[in-house]
Amino acid sequence: MNQQLAHVDRPRLTREWWRGATIYQIYPRSFADSNGDGIGDLPGITARLDHVASLGVDAVWLSPFFPSPMADFGYDVSDYCDVDPIFGTLDDFDALIERGHALGLKIIIDQVYSHTSDAHAWFQESRADRANAKADWYVWADAKPDGSPPSNWQSVFGGPAWTWDARRGQYYMHNFLSSQPQLNVHNPDVQDALLATARFWLDRGVDGFRMDAINFSMHDPALTDNPPAPPSNTPRTRPFDFQLHVHNQSHADIPRFIARIRALLDSYGNRFTVAEIGGADNDHEMKAFTADGRHFDSAYGFDFLYARQLTPGLVREATERWPDQPGLGWPSWAFSNHDAPRAVSRWAAPEDRDGYARLTMLLLLSLRGDVFIYQGEELGLSQVEIGFDDLKDPEAIANWPLTLNRDGARTPLPWCAVSPGLGFSSGKPWLPLGDDHAALTISAQDGDPESMLAFTRTLVALRNDSDALLLGAMRVIEASDQMLVFDRSVAGETMLCVFNLGEKPVRWAPAEPARWQIVAQVGTVDDWALGRFSGYVARTIDQ
Missing domain, CATH: 3.20.20.80 (Glycosidases)
Structure with missing residues (x-):
């Protein structure tokens, strides 16, 4: 069952180079x-x-x-x-x-x-004052009346998403590090x-x-x-x-x-x-x-x-x-x-x-x-x-x-x-x-x-040799505790993809087993029984 099929010559579907890449x-x-x-x-x-x-x-x-x-x-x-x-x-x-x-x-x-680095020339100009040509290229905001940040937003890397800048007398926003000021992409x-x-x-x-x-x-x-x-x-x-x-x-x-x-x-x-x-x-x-x-x-x-x-x-x-x-x-x-x-x-x-x-x-x-x-x-x-x-x-x-x-x-x-x-x-x-x-x-x-x-x-x-894997529709046939089975198909070609993602052996046989031949596998696959952490891709023999 683990014998791989030779390359099958067939007319190929046209595609953008990136589709299925x-x-x-x-x-x-x-x-x-x-x-x-x-x-x-x-x-x-x-x-x-x-x-x-x-x-x-x-x-x-x-x-x-x-x-x-x-x-x-x-x-x-x-x-x-x-x-x-x-x-x-x-x-x-x-x-x-x-x-x-x-x-x-x-x-x-x-x-x-x-965002950019705070070392970027754009930010260096923007932070200089509130009237320069790039003053609105980053997200600046006044403090609340009590001096706290303008909103409760938090940074991905920890702490508020706002840092005080004394030169502008304002906070600037950063979703990540304080050295990564937020660009004002609305501008x-x-x-x-x-x-x-x-x-x-x-x-x-x-x-x-x-x-x-x-x-x-x-x-x-x-x-x-x-x-x-x-x-x-x-x-x-x-x-x-x-x-x-x-x-x-x-x-x-x-x-x-x-x-x-x-x-x-x-x-x-x-x-x-x-x-x-x-x-x-x-x-x-x-x-x-x-x-x-x-x-x-x-x-x-x-x-x-x-x-x-x-x-x-x-x-x-x-x-x-x-x-x-x-x-x-x-x-x-x-x-x-x-x-x-x-x-x-x-x-x-x-x-x-x-x-x-x-x-x-x-x-x-x-x-x-x-x-x-x-x-x-x-x-x-x-x-x-x-x-x-x-x-x-x-x-x-x-x-x-x-x-x-x-x-x-x-x-x-x-x-x-x-x-x-x-x-x-x-x-x-x-x-x-x-x-x-x-x-x-x-x-x-x-x-x-x-x-x-x-x-x-x-x-x-x-x-690369299969239009079904590159471009074909995907249909999930089973997604149970351990078994994942789906097929990929285009006109004239279907690939069956079967995976046992669990630790116990499982038997899963396709309809009309004689029509299918495994072209790639991992782990133990014997008479359609899959060992733990095993899987295969099969193609119909008549393709």
């Missing part, structure tokens, strides 16, 4: 260091892009590499149109684009439009400036943008207090968790600005935009921000990124919110990224991680939508335990030890077990390496046909 996320600080300073850089990425291309993915998403004080490791931008010296130069970026395109890879970069001049930065990178050849925290980009100008959140069983570790964020974000005018971004990208042709949209009730925003072909192409939320367990019900609930119907946007999915603990450590005990990494990769690459593979996911990397003295993440430091530790997912990629720094750097890496990562290096897995790396390549190739 597999996209590989690179966190530049931790991918590859070319100069021995312990921090990854653009030349390091360029030199190692062959590894990414070997996976068969369509595109690379680069996390920020712009000039920044690095208070939030690049998400506090001080210049939108340059490269921070720790990562290289604009010439290095151009070389990366050229190499990526030569390898058939599209290059997507982050754009951070809700048309700010929108024009942000569009100019997008044009700068499009002119340099980028193929699209991942829009960071875009639902934070506009606030309620009336500065209305947020209401308290209702009681919840979810642990609350920050003041931010005690509110419903209905006034400091998610303003109804955001889609109008998104339409302007979309019009700009459409003028370049064949470009792609995907939005990060967080929050407990983000479904409405995701739909509004991707609607009717005039907004972003796709969006992803945090359905899986912070889930403590992977359950059939979770998959069903998340995917059924995105049916294949006119006017509805295209979904994207990620199980891990630079902001969330690695999925394999959240969802599996240490002794089960190798098999579970394979199971979740099979599931991810079977979903309808675009899928994001975070660097190291193709190796089965686990979350690294980082001691307090080694922490760099400001959120983890501020909320130690309760907040999820982002540093443990940002540790350097292991390239070679016999090289210093596991081949990442000849110097001391900026974060500690995982104790178990030496056994999972790229060099150790590259020539092993049974490795997680080889399995990932096989699954990406299977997805």
Whole structure:
């Protein structure tokens, strides 16, 4: 039953390159260091892009590499149109684009439009006084009569979302760190400036943008207090968790600005935009921000990124919110990224991680939508335990030890077990390496046909070879305590996707079993009986 079918020649459906794409996320600080300073850089990425291309993915998403004080490791931008010296130069970026395109890879970069660094020239001018040309480029407000902040809004990273500035005699708003002042994106001049930065990178050849925290980009100008959140069983570790964020974000005018971004990208042709949209009730925003072909192409939320367990019900609930119907946007999915603990450590005990990494990769690459593979996911990397003295993440430091530790997912990629720094750097890496990562290096897995790396390549190739997996509708057949079964279908092709996400063996046979042949599997599958943490994808024999 585990025999794989050979490639089936059939006429392929036409599609935009990004629809159904597999996209590989690179966190530049931790991918590859070319100069021995312990921090990854653009030349390091360029030199190692062959590894990414070997996976068969369509595109690379680069996390920020712009000039920044690095208070939030690049998400506090001080210049939108340059490269921070720790990562290289604009010439290095151009070389990366050229190499990526030569390898058939599209290059997507982050754009951070809700806030800047307080070191940005725009903010330096804005804070100087209340009458300068950029006085209204950020969110400023007078104190209440008692001197307290203008509203009860709270910062994601802890404490009020307002900081007093003596030069202006006003508070400025920040949804994140106090060194990340909130842009006033209601202001048309700010929108024009942000569009100019997008044009700068499009002119340099980028193929699209991942829009960071875009639902934070506009606030309620009336500065209305947020209401308290209702009681919840979810642990609350920050003041931010005690509110419903209905006034400091998610303003109804955001889609109008998104339409302007979309019009700009459409003028370049064949470009792609995907939005990060967080929050407990983000479904409405995701739909509004991707609607009717005039907004972003796709969006992803945090359905899986912070889930403590992977359950059939979770998959069903998340995917059924995105049916294949006119006017509805295209979904994207990620199980891990630079902001969330690695999925394999959240969802599996240490002794089960190798098999579970394979199971979740099979599931991810079977979903309808675009899928994001975070660097190291193709190796089965686990979350690294980082001691307090080694922490760099400001959120983890501020909320130690309760907040999820982002540093443990940002540790350097292991390239070679016999090289210093596991081949990442000849110097001391900026974060500690995982104790178990030496056994999972790229060099150790590259020539092993049974490795997680080889399995990932096989699954990406299977997805690329199947219009049903790339573009087909998704129909959930069963989502019980353990069993998740769905099919993906287009005219002339159906793929059956069956997963036992539980610890007990289960038998699940398709209708007319003789019609189906398994083309990929993980774990034990014997006469349609699935062992614990097992799954398969099958294609009808007559296709």
